[in-house]
Amino acid sequence: MKRTLIALVAAIAPALASAAVTVKGSDTMVILAQRWAEEYMKQNSAKRVQVTGGGSGVGIAALINGTTDIANASRAMKDAEKAKVRERYNILPTETAVAKDGVAIYVNAANPVQQLTIEQLEKIYAGDVTNWEDVGGSDAPIVLYSRENSSGTYVFFKENVLKGADYAPSAQTLPGTAAVVNAVAKEKNGIGYGGAAYAKGVKEVKVVGPDGQGYTPSAENVASGKYPLSRPLFMYTRGKPSGEAKEFIDFCLSPAGQKIVTQVGYFPVK
Structure with a gap:
């Protein structure tokens, strides 16, 4: 009997150990969520947290269909998405802001442009301005990089910069912020956007706020709201x-x- 019990425990132990909280969604948040998970499991050796990316839309879809416990999103859930959760589970989703971010505008390190207005960004990404010379740069074509439409950052930028209009057909969509940064770092005429924590090997252009001053997505400027492309990050x-x-x-x-939020390069909510 004792041997049977020991064998049973041995058989179910791997299954118990593999049980995990699943976290899926925003590529902007994936590095942060992985760092959270690593430290959480270090402090709680019996706990397991599984983190995957794919984009905010992918995470929210997984929350709706029941294949993740937590959806990471760099945008707010849409009313239609909330309605699907309620329809399927007879309960509304709960939104928890876990960090703050400034959507940075990346240009190549050699680009002389120092700042851009929201209006200039709108015209650039709508395809109405196609030469850097028109916004204070060199006489060279602007090469646009964007995120894919499942990205919360894509949605945020479309709503807050393009005012809901479509991106220019010439905008090259890339599967993740790291890919956007890598492309801009290699293309001297490139421009892209994404989370402030990813801005390595590229230059962050200042974005002009309502007061007419240009701001970078620093902790101070995001916390004060002076940086015009600030946003919360949600679970x-x-x-x-x-x-x-x-x-x-x-x-x-x-x-x-x-503290991990700050270490990764984002900004705390508390």
């Missing part, structure tokens, strides 16, 4: 967070979790 759950999902989200919001 979504079906209903109020509970169980191990709540424990993980609580860790993300704890002083230790918010």
